[in-house]
Amino acid sequence: MVDGALRAVRADPDLHLLLVGPTEVAGVLIDALDPAQRARVTVRPAHTAVDMADDPTAARAESTVRAAVAAVRAGQADAVVSAGSTGATVTAAALGLGRWPEVRRPALAAVLPAISGPVVLLDVGGSLEPGPATLARHAVLGAAYATVAHGLAAPRVGLLSVGTEPGKGDRARRLADPVLSAAALPGDARYVGLVEGYDVCLGTRADVVVTDGFTGNVLLKAVEGAYAMAGGPPPGGDAPRAAALLGVAGTVVVCHGAARADDIASGIALAAHLWRRNATDRVAALLAGDRIDRTTDTEVRTS
Numbered sequence: 001m002v003d004g005a006l007r008a009v010r011a012d013p014d015l016h017l018l019l020v021g022p023t024e025v026a027g028v029l030i031d032a033l034d035p036a037q038r039a040r041v042t043v044r045p046a047h048t049a050v051d052m053a054d055d056p057t058a059a060r061a062e063s064t065v066r067a068a069v070a071a072v073r074a075g076q077a078d079a080v081v082s083a084g085s086t087g088a089t090v091t092a093a094a095l096g097l098g099r100w101p102e103v104r105r106p107a108l109a110a111v112l113p114a115i116s117g118p119v120v121l122l123d124v125g126g127s128l129e130p131g132p133a134t135l136a137r138h139a140v141l142g143a144a145y146a147t148v149a150h151g152l153a154a155p156r157v158g159l160l161s162v163g164t165e166p167g168k169g170d171r172a173r174r175l176a177d178p179v180l181s182a183a184a185l186p187g188d189a190r191y192v193g194l195v196e197g198y199d200v201c202l203g204t205r206a207d208v209v210v211t212d213g214f215t216g217n218v219l220l221k222a223v224e225g226a227y228a229m230a231g232g233p234p235p236g237g238d239a240p241r242a243a244a245l246l247g248v249a250g251t252v253v254v255c256h257g258a259a260r261a262d263d264i265a266s267g268i269a270l271a272a273h274l275w276r277r278n279a280t281d282r283v284a285a286l287l288a289g290d291r292i293d294r295t296t297d298t299e300v301r302t303s
Contacts, residue, residue: 004264
């Protein structure tokens with residue numbers, strides 16, 4: 001974490017870092033920076049961390065991730081980047097920063113470099129067993145994120161399933177599909193129906209692919225493994241190294257637990273990019289005009 005953070009400082013002359021954790025871990029590496037870079041790094045002592053095997057609710061106690069979120073809430077930092085427990089990070093962000101209206105479960109959105117252009121895949125681990133209402137809400141989040149963060153004027157949104165014909169998939173997808181077909185997505189986004197796994201890597205049918213966090217996380221790591229086996233970067237760019245948390249009132253980026261130093265640096269660069277584009281507020285503004293409201297969500301959940 002510290003090595004990647006300091007790489008990010010060297011790469012971005014306008015970046016300032018607040019490292020939250022044990023001071024003794026960061027000291028040697030910070031001392032290796034030149035004086036100008038060292039002046040842009042502050043350490044906030046915190047000695048309790050949420051382990052990967054801990055229950056996500058452990059984030060409610062005093063911990064590194066909770067302290068980092070509190071710094072954003074207090075205006076002492078602009079974004080949070082974590083490679084710790086995903087569940088704990090999502091919990092701390094939702095409790096500390098608050099969720100957007102109508103968002104019960106925030107979603108992690110990763111960008112995959114497909115052949116025809118970038119594809120936003122969500123959820124990739126924030127909500128493992130969502131119902132159809134959550135899938136529909138995540139479609140709205142993904143469409144708005146693709147528009148704001150990646151400049152897609154009219155993103156095509158697909159729902160990941162085991163076939164493209166209506167009626168395919170499990171109960172959640174069978175219920176979510178007609179809701180999305182009738183919904184007005186934000187801006188000029190449009191729903192294209194069910195898509196399959198290879199559509200994620202091709203990008204020819206959809207720019208945003210919606211699925212549950214369990215399936216999305218498995219798919220993301222399988223794609224990353226395929227890139228590694230191929231021995232080089234994918235044709236559309238670098239492999240995904242971090243995911244943006246959508247649905248909370250702040251900029252939060254999550255790197256996976258196996259992240260290396262360059263992955264951490266990439267995640268910090270993503271957080272800075274999103275904050276500089278005012279992505280959180282712009283996505284929220286787009287969502288204010290969508291038509292998947294609480295009444296629709298209730299109807300979907302009780303179908």
